Amino acid sequence: MSAPDTVGRRRFGKVPLYVIVWLVGIVMVTPLLYALISGFKSTDQLSSNPFGLPSPWVTSNYTDILASGSFWRMLGSSTLVAIGTTLLTVGAAALAAFSLARFSYRGRELLFTLFTMGLMFPFAVAILPLFILLRTFGLLDNPWGVILPQAAFGLPITIVILRGFFRQIPGELEEAATLDGCSPFGFFWRILLPMARPALGTVSVLAVVSSWNNFLLPLLVFSNETWWTIPVGVQQFQGQYAADIARVFAYLVLAMVPALAFYAVAERQLIGGITMGATKG
Amino acid sequence: MTSTYVKDARPAVAEEPQRDLGNRRPLARRVTDWLTAVSFTLPALILFGALVLAPIMYAVYVSLFNWGGFGSPTDYTGLDNYSRLIKDPVFLGDLWRGLLLVGFSILVQLPFALAMAVLLNQKLRGRALYRMLFFAPYVLSEVITGVLFSMIFAPDAGLADKVLGAVGLDGLGGLWFADQSTVMPTLFLVMTWKYFGFHMMLYLAGLQGIPAELHEAARIDGANAWERFRYITLPLLGPTVRISAFLSVIGAIQLFDLVWVTSQGGPDHASETMAITLFQYGFKRYQIGYASALSIALFLISLVFALAYQRFVLRRDTEGALTNMRATR
Numbered sequence: 038m039s040a041p042d043t044v045g046r047r048r049f050g051k052v053p054l055y056v057i058v059w060l061v062g063i064v065m066v067t068p069l070l071y072a073l074i075s076g077f078k079s080t081d082q083l084s085s086n087p088f089g090l091p092s093p094w095v096t097s098n099y100t101d102i103l104a105s106g107s108f109w110r111m112l113g114s115s116t117l118v119a120i121g122t123t124l125l126t127v128g129a130a131a132l133a134a135f136s137l138a139r140f141s142y143r144g145r146e147l148l149f150t151l152f153t154m155g156l157m158f159p160f161a162v163a164i165l166p167l168f169i170l171l172r173t174f175g176l177l178d179n180p181w182g183v184i185l186p187q188a189a190f191g192l193p194i195t196i197v198i199l200r201g202f203f204r205q206i207p208g209e210l211e212e213a214a215t216l217d218g219c220s221p222f223g224f225f226w227r228i229l230l231p232m233a234r235p236a237l238g239t240v241s242v243l244a245v246v247s248s249w250n251n252f253l254l255p256l257l258v259f260s261n262e263t264w265w266t267i268p269v270g271v272q273q274f275q276g277q278y279a280a281d282i283a284r285v286f287a288y289l290v291l292a293m294v295p296a297l298a299f300y301a302v303a304e305r306q307l308i309g310g311i312t313m314g315a316t317k318g
Numbered sequence: 319m320t321s322t323y324v325k326d327a328r329p330a331v332a333e334e335p336q337r338d339l340g341n342r343r344p345l346a347r348r349v350t351d352w353l354t355a356v357s358f359t360l361p362a363l364i365l366f367g368a369l370v371l372a373p374i375m376y377a378v379y380v381s382l383f384n385w386g387g388f389g390s391p392t393d394y395t396g397l398d399n400y401s402r403l404i405k406d407p408v409f410l411g412d413l414w415r416g417l418l419l420v421g422f423s424i425l426v427q428l429p430f431a432l433a434m435a436v437l438l439n440q441k442l443r444g445r446a447l448y449r450m451l452f453f454a455p456y457v458l459s460e461v462i463t464g465v466l467f468s469m470i471f472a473p474d475a476g477l478a479d480k481v482l483g484a485v486g487l488d489g490l491g492g493l494w495f496a497d498q499s500t501v502m503p504t505l506f507l508v509m510t511w512k513y514f515g516f517h518m519m520l521y522l523a524g525l526q527g528i529p530a531e532l533h534e535a536a537r538i539d540g541a542n543a544w545e546r547f548r549y550i551t552l553p554l555l556g557p558t559v560r561i562s563a564f565l566s567v568i569g570a571i572q573l574f575d576l577v578w579v580t581s582q583g584g585p586d587h588a589s590e591t592m593a594i595t596l597f598q599y600g601f602k603r604y605q606i607g608y609a610s611a612l613s614i615a616l617f618l619i620s621l622v623f624a625l626a627y628q629r630f631v632l633r634r635d636t637e638g639a640l641t642n643m644r645a646t647r
Binding site: 051054055057058061062064065066067068069071072083084087088125128129130132133135136137140142143144145148151152155156157158159160161162163164165166167168169170185186188189190192193196221222225246249250252253257267268269271272275282285286289292293296297299300304307308311312 | 351352354355356357358359360361362363365366368369370371372373374376377380387434437438440442448450451452453454455457458459460461462465466467468469470472475477480481484511515516519520523568571572574575578579592593596597600601606609610613614616617620621624
């Protein structure tokens with residue numbers, strides 16, 4: 038077995054590999070491209086010419102949606118809810134993880150067990166009583182009605198990940214800070230949090246994505262259009278314009294843009310988050 | 319990551335002696351220390367208690383009543399809702415369909431994700447691009463994915479039927495989401511499109527942790543590609559595969575959004591999941607008591623599965639919060 042022979046075989050050996058990866062790539066990208074291009078057609082064009090490029094290119098589907106206030110309002114609402122959820126989840130989880138990682142006290146493991154049990158609660162299980170609770174406290178059609186439960190359900194995974202990180206920070210650091218007169222909270226705020234910045238980024242990205250994609254809770258809480266988030270808006274828009282398919286495609290594409298843009302920016306944190314969340318959860 | 323967990327597995331070694339010393343401190347001091355430590359968990363505890371634990375407890379309570387959701391529940395019926403549940407053909411169908419999704423995921427989706435991960439772990443031109451592309455659907459919400467595919471699989475007008483028609487396979491086109499016999503396979507296609515990239519990413523992360531020397535050594539010993547995969551990659555990827563299977567099962571049991579926007583569980587319950595049935599009874603038919611019993615059943619199924627999985631499958635891995643929890647007790 039001479040060296041050139043091996044190289045040659047390897048080079049040709051890669052051809053089927055590229056074919057497979059390409060085929061899968063095409064299957065993955067076709068629905069997205071199809072939606073993008075269909076958004077530039079009229080619905081008549083879409084049925085007479087389903088595959089080709091639009092002729093003429095119709096931009097009104099996209100521009101109409103962008104010109105209407107409702108799309109921007111949904112974007113704002115989704116953003117507000119995502120930011121609120123993330124701040125609350127990460128803030129409360131960081132404090133709890135600090136306590137569960139750096140202190141040793143009676144009942145600590147019990148508390149941690151309680152939170153990790155939450156990893157197994159699907160949203161759907163609590164949705165009925167949650168809805169009744171939110172109704173009782175007048176939190177329907179109120180962004181807090183979505184933010185608070187989302188934060189509560191996001192706590193377990195965030196606490197599990199952050200506790201893992203906080204434990205890695207050496208105890209000498211804490212001793213030194215305490216000797217210099219740092220209170221426990223001072224150590225948390227001035228030393229631990231800045232050191233855990235990458236981990237905080239990761240859990241924040243996870244919280245943003247799960248809030249952004251949540252559907253069931255906003256669907257139930259926001260009966261009024263004012264606060265609809267993007268997933269709710271997409272579903273309603275589809276129902277409303279069922280006959281005007283090209284317009285629905287345009288709407289879908291515009292609704293995808295923020296998520297895909299966020300993914301492009303936060304890719305590393307997101308992937309770090311899922312792999313960490315998975316192995317630790 | 320694994321190494322940090324080994325550290326985690328022998329917890330608080332340095333803290334233990336301190337606690338012994340602490341026991342000699344005055345009681346008041348110990349109480350304040352305890353309060354300081356616990357107070358940091360309070361915001362999380364309050365949120366979690368009020369919005370996760372309390373609702374679940376309340377669901378347990380309400381499931382014992384025949385209740386329409388207004389006023390307070392008075393018509394106590396004991397376990398009637400539960401005995402009705404285990405005779406409900408829709409619920410039994412939900413269980414069967416859940417199993418079907420789990421089976422499909424484990425036998426089709428995960429091996430496919432693993433194969434793609436192994437391919438993309440090699441030196442390929444544009445490898446980063448493929449990874450991004452395969453993972454991108456995971457970032458889209460299930461609603462967006464569902465609406466997109468409900469239009470692609472629209473009978474006659476959708477892309478799927480047009481493509482089949484264009485290549486002369488009209489006969490293969492169909493009602494997709496609107497036919498009882500095709501709705502589940504169609505749903506499964508969409509789920510695979512959306513989620514295989516997620517599992518692929520997990521496997522890729524796991525593959526990075528396998529030392530290249532092992533493969534080199536095996537290659538020198540004459541092991542072929544399949545043997546290296548079978549005897550090196552697969553065993554060392556074990557923990558990742560077990561976690562990914564776990565997530566996949568939990569995801570299948572709890573599926574809601576995707577079904578809701580594509581088929582609404584129909585036609586004639588053919589694609590209904592537990593979460594869909596729960597929603598139907600709770601928010602469309604106002605049988606809150608019965609729907610609560612259903613949500614408790616969903617919870618118990620997830621819980622029993624998770625505990626059994628932790629106990630029998632994940633026990634070997636140091637990863638996993640629950641396993642770790644037991645070790646630190």
